[in-house]
Amino acid sequence: MNRETHTLLKNVFGYDNFRPLQEEIINRTIDGKDSFVLMPTGGGKSICFQIPALVFDGITLVVSPLISLMKDQVQALKANGIKADFFNSSISPQEENEVITKAINGELQLLYLSPEKLISVSNTWLKQLNIKLVAIDEAHCVSMWGHDFRPEYTQLKVFRNSLPNVPFMALTATADKSARKDIEEQLGLKNSKLFISSFDRKNLSIDVRGQVQKKQKLQEIINFINRRKNESGIIYCLSRKNTEEVANYLKENGHSVAFYHAGMNHEERENTQSDFINDDTKIIVATIAFGMGIDKSNVRYVIHYNLPKNLEGYYQEIGRAGRDGLPSETILYYNMRDFVLYSQFADNGANSNMQKEKLHRMLQFTEAKSCRRKILLSYFGEHLTENCGNCDVCENPPKDFEGTILCQKALSGIARMKEKDGITMLINMLRGSNNADIHSKQYFNLKTYGIGKDVSFFDWRDYIIQMANQGLIEIMYSENSALKISPIGWQVLKGEKTIRLTTPLKAKDKKKTQKAIKSTISSNTNTDLFTALKQLRYTISKEEKMPAYIIFNDKTLKLMASELPTTENEFLAISGVGMNKMEKYGDEFMNVIRKFKNSAKPKKITTTQKTFDFYKEGLNPAEIAEKRDLSITTIFSHLSQLYSEGKNIDLEQYVTKETIDKVRVAFNEFDRKLELKPIYEKLNEEVTYSEIRISITLILKNE
Ligand code: ADP
Ligand code: ZN
Numbered sequence: 001m002n003r004e005t006h007t008l009l010k011n012v013f014g015y016d017n018f019r020p021l022q023e024e025i026i027n028r029t030i031d032g033k034d035s036f037v038l039m040p041t042g043g044g045k046s047i048c049f050q051i052p053a054l055v056f057d058g059i060t061l062v063v064s065p066l067i068s069l070m071k072d073q074v075q076a077l078k079a080n081g082i083k084a085d086f087f088n089s090s091i092s093p094q095e096e097n098e099v100i101t102k103a104i105n106g107e108l109q110l111l112y113l114s115p116e117k118l119i120s121v122s123n124t125w126l127k128q129l130n131i132k133l134v135a136i137d138e139a140h141c142v143s144m145w146g147h148d149f150r151p152e153y154t155q156l157k158v159f160r161n162s163l164p165n166v167p168f169m170a171l172t173a174t175a176d177k178s179a180r181k182d183i184e185e186q187l188g189l190k191n192s193k194l195f196i197s198s199f200d201r202k203n204l205s206i207d208v209r210g211q212v213q214k215k216q217k218l219q220e221i222i223n224f225i226n227r228r229k230n231e232s233g234i235i236y237c238l239s240r241k242n243t244e245e246v247a248n249y250l251k252e253n254g255h256s257v258a259f260y261h262a263g264m265n266h267e268e269r270e271n272t273q274s275d276f277i278n279d280d281t282k283i284i285v286a287t288i289a290f291g292m293g294i295d296k297s298n299v300r301y302v303i304h305y306n307l308p309k310n311l312e313g314y315y316q317e318i319g320r321a322g323r324d325g326l327p328s329e330t331i332l333y334y335n336m337r338d339f340v341l342y343s344q345f346a347d348n349g350a351n352s353n354m355q356k357e358k359l360h361r362m363l364q365f366t367e368a369k370s371c372r373r374k375i376l377l378s379y380f381g382e383h384l385t386e387n388c389g390n391c392d393v394c395e396n397p398p399k400d401f402e403g404t405i406l407c408q409k410a411l412s413g414i415a416r417m418k419e420k421d422g423i424t425m426l427i428n429m430l431r432g433s434n435n436a437d438i439h440s441k442q443y444f445n446l447k448t449y450g451i452g453k454d455v456s457f458f459d460w461r462d463y464i465i466q467m468a469n470q471g472l473i474e475i476m477y478s479e480n481s482a483l484k485i486s487p488i489g490w491q492v493l494k495g496e497k498t499i500r501l502t503t504p505l506k507a508k509d510k511k512k513t514q515k516a517i518k519s520t521i522s523s524n525t526n527t528d529l530f531t532a533l534k535q536l537r538y539t540i541s542k543e544e545k546m547p548a549y550i551i552f553n554d555k556t557l558k559l560m561a562s563e564l565p566t567t568e569n570e571f572l573a574i575s576g577v578g579m580n581k582m583e584k585y586g587d588e589f590m591n592v593i594r595k596f597k598n599s600a601k602p603k604k605i606t607t608t609q610k611t612f613d614f615y616k617e618g619l620n621p622a623e624i625a626e627k628r629d630l631s632i633t634t635i636f637s638h639l640s641q642l643y644s645e646g647k648n649i650d651l652e653q654y655v656t657k658e659t660i661d662k663v664r665v666a667f668n669e670f671d672r673k674l675e676l677k678p679i680y681e682k683l684n685e686e687v688t689y690s691e692i693r694i695s696i697t698l699i700l701k702n703e
Contacts, residue, residue, distance in 0.1 A: 002027060008051050012080050014556075014578035019044045021195045026051050029133060029167050034192035036139075036184060037171045040199045041319035042297075045171045046073070049135035053110045054082065058132035059103060062112045065138055065150055068273070070112045072295060076550045077110060081580030086112035087121075100125050115141075115152040122159050131166055134159075136187060139170035143182040153186070160188040168192075173319070174312045177381065199315070199380045203322045206372045206391040207331045208365075211461055217333055218246070221303060222253050224331070225283065231300035232276070235285045236317055238306035238338065246305060247285040260286040277547045279538065291317060296547075297324040298554040307334035309342055310358035311365060311379050324555040334366050336423065336465075340481055367469050369398045369502045403501030404492065406455070407467055411493040413448040414473065414483050417441075422481040427452070427460040462504040470499065529596045530561040536592055540585065551585065552576055566594050611638040612647060621654070636690035640697040655694050659687055663695035 053060035142153035247259035322328030373388035432450025556576030
């Protein structure tokens with residue numbers, strides 16, 4: 001263990017332990033070697049170069065294409081007392097000069113640059129710097145095979161070669177095997193070691209819902225966010241028009257929401273983004289343009305309104321939820337129309353085949369009937385041995401059944417339609433629909449017309465897609481999505497092969513929701529205090545003009561609200577509090593905590609106490625129940641409790657001696673277990689729960 005790096009981790013960043021791999025990466029870098037760091041969003045990549053930057057006596061350059069993120073990251077570093085700055089197209093010439101002067105005078109530990117700026121100054125003042133480390137963030141941008149290629153990145157190799165003895169670190173959250181090799185080559189890394197941390201984000205639940213009609217989809221989303229009124233979330237849409245439509249719909253339903261897309265001007269986008277970051281807007285409906293530049297840690301859900309183009313993008317987007325590690329939810333909606341649309345885009349774009357391949361993998365994922373996390377992670381080269389238990393398939397495992405006859409019906413229909421039509425026509429024909437298309441093609445004359453009436457449209461759709469996934473049919477996107485029968489399909493049709501299908505899944509939001517809500521509310525966090533701490537953070541963020549989460553993230557505030565630190569030592573022990581923040585903000589936050597502690601002394605009136613007050617006023621149980629809007633059983637249970645606590649309650653008046661005797665016999669028979677139901681049943685449901693409860697209280701008290 002390297003003591004210096006540990007001390008930096010605690011004193012500067014406020015964390016007690018390194019996450020897996022961080023320490024190894026840091027030590028290797030300090031030794032002067034190259035590294036390739038592949039970690040999911042929120043995995044903790046930054047610390048891997050920030051701590052070496054603090055150890056080195058010189059400057060660390062950080063190359064990133066995300067200009068809007070640079071400012072936040074530099075602010076976050078400064079908040080921790082680190083000397084950092086950035087150099088990109090967003091700053092004025094005068095500011096440029098100031099940064100250059102500081103860098104040359106050795107007053108900076110970290111300097112963030114955009115790749116184009118780095119290239120343009122690499123032969124001028126950059127030559128005068130004592131560069132000790134270069135970190136290339138978002139390194140996938142260098143690869144043409146990645147999904148976010150940036151030409152400026154390809155010039156970084158020349159820069160690398162000009163600094164042969166300086167360690168380079170490439171960092172990314174997304175790169176498959178072939179992209180990885182490409183990145184190493186393009187950046188000229190030397191004997192670099194690859195560090196891949198687990199991509200499993202256990203705190204994210206995964207839910208995929210297919211073929212949901214627009215109206216229902218919007219209703220489901222409304223229901224979902226209604227139950228999460230004070231939580232932040234992102235909803236991704238395919239088109240700009242969609243984002244506005246969905247946002248307006250949510251607004252009409254009373255939600256704090258804004259839309260975001262590349263068609264808005266710079267200022268509008270900045271404002272929307274910062275309102276979201278500062279919790280002034282709860283929900284953002286956006287195209288995928290949103291999210292690259294933010295590091296908000298308390299996004300509690302991500303919803304995809306349309307199918308994402310590939311699994312890399314999907315995983316990165318859902319990864320924006322739950323960066324603080326608290327349970328968070330993701331839902332993906334898709335339908336075949338999205339898929340067809342993308343296939344057409346891909347036909348016209350660059351790298352057409354690769355894009356289509358990725359799209360197919362995406363579709364396979366959505367159609368899958370086994371643990372989604374397993375599939376997702378295996379795509380990124382990681383193999384889970386057990387099902388995750390936190391995805392829709394695990395929660396609601398599909399049942400499979402002998403589906404050969406069903407398949408034969410569909411295949412026979414396709415054959416009789418001469419393999420010229422798509423899914424919708426096939427289903428309408430099978431279900432004996434009367435619509436104009438069926439008429440104009442005279443499909444009502446086919447032998448298969450109406451043979452699938454007993455299966456719903458949506459279930460048919462599901463089965464046909466399963467057939468495609470099992471290779472029985474092919475969807476010809478180049479021919480208006482006409483269905484063709486494959487050689488395996490012909491075997492099935494001829495009865496030479498049997499097929500199993502799975503029952504279509506039905507979304508079960510309720511069950512999941514309750515579970516998720518329960519798990520988000522940590523039992524010993526004082527919610528009032530948490531709210532007060534958030535309010536203080538909000539005020540400071542306005543004063544200091546910086547995003548709230550940079551001051552302290554939600555997880556840190558939650559810890560404060562449960563641990564209640566009021567001394568400097570206690571405060572420093574909270575994860576996320578380093579020396580600098582302790583000095584800067586410690587007093588203000590501890591004052592709020594102290595106030596809370598003083599006022600939280602028990603003066604709360606319990607519900608039982610309220611019942612007692614009414615009882616003392618002379619009200620009978622029925623009247624109390626009515627006044628308090630509670631059930632009479634509850635009131636009797638309050639009275640029983642008060643009686644056992646020794647309060648002056650005349651319980652005997654509510655039960656006869658016979659009843660008590662009957663209950664006593666049953667109570668003893670069940671070994672005196674404090675369960676009412678068996679006794680109730682034993683006594684032929686003739687004695688009420690309230691009477692049983694009172695009797696037991698009296699029996700126990702009077703022994
Ligand atoms: P990435 O760049 O990989 O998306 P970050 O570097 O932004 O992720 O880290 C994500 C969050 O995890 C940040 O809030 C960061 O401060 C926190 N973090 C990183 N390392 C640790 C650690 N060792 N212990 C606790 N929190 C950490
Ligand atoms: Zn699972």
